[in-house]
Amino acid sequence: MLLPGSGSATLEGYDVVKDFRKIRDILGYMPGKFSLYQDLTVEENLRFFAGIFKTTPEANYDLVKEIYSQIEPFKTRRAGKLSGGMKQKLALSCALIHKPEVLILDEPTTGVDAVSRKEFWDMLDRLKRKGITILVSTPYMDEAMRCDRVALIQAGKIMDINTPEGIIxxxxxxxxxxxxxxxxxxxxxxxxxxxxxxxxxxxxxxxxxxxxxxxxxxxxxxxxxxxxxxxxxxxxxxxxxxxxxxxxxxx
Amino acid sequence: MQTGSLEHISDNNGPIIEVQDLVKKFGSFVANDHLNFTVSRGEIFGFLGANGAGKTTAMRILCGLSSPTSGNATIAGFNVYTQTEKIKRNIGYMSQKFSLYDDLTVWENFRFYGGIYGLKTEKIRERTEELLGRLGLQGEKNKILKEIPLGWKQKLAFSVAVIHQPKIVFLDEPTGGVDPITRRQFWEMIHETAKEGITVFVTTHYMDEAEYCDRVSIMVDGKIVALDTPLKLKETYRAASMEDVFLKLARAK
CATH class of the missing domain: 3.30.70.100 (Alpha-Beta Plaits)
Known part of the structure; x- marks a missing residue:
């Protein structure tokens, strides 16, 4: 979405500049700010995002079932009318519906209470076990302990990359x-x-x-x-x- | 912050916040279900709860922005039904989303908000110097706000919320998304403010921050299910941390 000034980066071997279209197919992205269509219902949002990737909610339902089933009772509600926790679950479902290989989550738990945060991380654990690579940013340091590796970035520079145990x-x-x-x-x-x-x-x-x-x-x-x-x-x-x-x- | 005693808190003139049987309904949905609590002058009161538990609704009532369906509440001695304008003049408010004007300088923001609270320019100048001095940000006075990092902005927003020396300052998730060092600096500002006798009413999702409060209430589905000092809560619920207390109470639905 943004071009680097210099240097290069690849995702699953695809170049972020040259192969950005391919990257969109294999990448699920959940922005920090709620960015779904507020005027569409829960179900319409999910169908829309599946449609963009030429698939259907039914085709990849297995992947989102666990998360989506929690908001399914509200599937006819407009996304703008959901509570914070439900919005977060819908956003994750929409980011997953095309079965990405890599999931990038930008502060998914900021402003989320301690119980929901724990449930969210349990969910990420299960996605990881399904083979999805997850890159997640967070200001909560306790969440860093739940990652395989963490990078600390400050003022545009990476200060350290290591396992949590290694950093300690x-x-x-x-x-x-x-x-x-x-x-x-x-x-x-x-x-x-x-x-x-x-x-x-x-x-x-x-x-x-x-x-x-x-x-x-x-x-x-x-x-x-x-x-x-x-x-x-x-x-x-x-x-x-x-x-x-x-x-x-x-x- | 006192972990053993609450001796710096004075109730000589009665509690600063008094809430009795407060109920707020939206249609058939009960957002606040018979809330009862008091907050003392100079206290740091942590108002915790899961998302959707009803904290923001209660806070809006306490700030004079919304009326209860039934029950009573007085804020700094003023009634939440009939004296909302007086309440607003005696409180400060800062939310995570509340931001200063990005296109104004630091000084212009202070002057604007000071003016809204009816302070004279001379007084605003004096308070601005004092508050920026404490933050060590005097040099940033004429900077446009958008050039200032988020962590500093949050601290400036807090300073603006207390520019008129309110009796109570309400902070709604003031440290959301903030790095661990800035969070701690923010809490040092909170303690300093409480020492001056300003009551601090604060919500947070960081459970380590709950430990910094004099007393903490935990709200679940519109009801206050626990209210005590962090130490007592941990004893009562046989928990090692406030995080454990919270998980036990908020999950037991």
Missing amino acids: KNFSSRLWSVRTNDTYELLLDLRRFKATRSAFLFGQHIHLTLVDNAGSEPEIRKFLEDCGHQSVEIEETRPTIEDCFMDLMKG
């Missing part, structure tokens, strides 16, 4: 999880601690790394107690993928 393994700092009875004051104080390299909110804890990995638990504790914090808990913890991404983003 490359986290080089010792990571401390610190907690007191006032998390926000704790954050402000840790920012003033001279040995602090980074301090981030993590639920009711602060995740802390120190400059050159220097500093020990008693030193952190003493600093915090001098600041007036009570019931200080400090323990070393394993980084999550979110820690790793934030570390990479800071450069």
Whole structure:
């Protein structure tokens, strides 16, 4: 849909510039913004997208059955009148109806609640098992753990590509999880601690790394107690993928 | 944020938000089913629920944009049926979709919204300096908004929502689609705002953010099924995280 300034890319061996028509046949794309026809019904949208690819909903029904059956009771409803979760399911059904080999999903779960997000990823797992390659973008770091490999892109550059485990393994700092009875004051104080390299909110804890990995638990504790914090808990913890991404983003 | 106590929250003058038996129906569909809760001054109140649970409907009522079918609610002491204009003057509102004007500069956006809230130019200038100063964005004051990255825009939109020092600020998924560092910076702004005594009423789908709230309510199919501090909720539902609490409650339909 967009031409590169330079460089090249292929999908299933097809060049994104020269063979774009072929790519459209093997690619399913779900844009970040809901882009189906709001004035068409659920069923009409699905039939329309199948028609564009010279197929019918019936021909590839197997592939979308599991997803589409959840919105089938509303098949005569206009797409514009669906709830957010149902729109998302319809959009995925339409992206799949021509049986693509590759599925590209642009932030499919942004603004989606935790339950629906989990169900959506269970669905992606099943599509993967059917042999469909999936490229998906997300701002939710917990979803990164459900990918085979992840790439972190920032300011137009890829910072790292690896398996989730590989990214976690490359986290080089010792990571401390610190907690007191006032998390926000704790954050402000840790920012003033001279040995602090980074301090981030993590639920009711602060995740802390120190400059050159220097500093020990008693030193952190003493600093915090001098600041007036009570019931200080400090323990070393394993980084999550979110820690790793934030570390990479800071450069 | 207090994880052990709520001592920074004051109820000396009664709760800032009071909701009693609030019902909102659209035809036969019950979007809000007898909601009861109060929010204290200076509290960070997390308003959680699945998509379609009825959060936005309730929020629109609390902002004076829609009337309940039955029940009562007062916002900063004003009645949601009869005093909606007074409510609007005393609250700030920011939604994920709400955006500043892309063709105006940062300063023009602040001046525009400050003007809508009836602030004098001098006051707007003073608040703009103060709010941009906190964000370290003084240098961007004369930039056109469309040249500014999304994460900064969200922070600017929040600043605009509190430019008139409202009693309550309503934030509807303010961090949707935002990177993990910017999300955390955003929550630091929320804590700072709460410390100044502005009550924060916030929705989010990020369950780690629910942990940053003083108290959290969880709505399922129009009803509030749980309301407590994150710590108590995790104890009650024997869950390791708010994500688990949410999955247990929202899935048990």
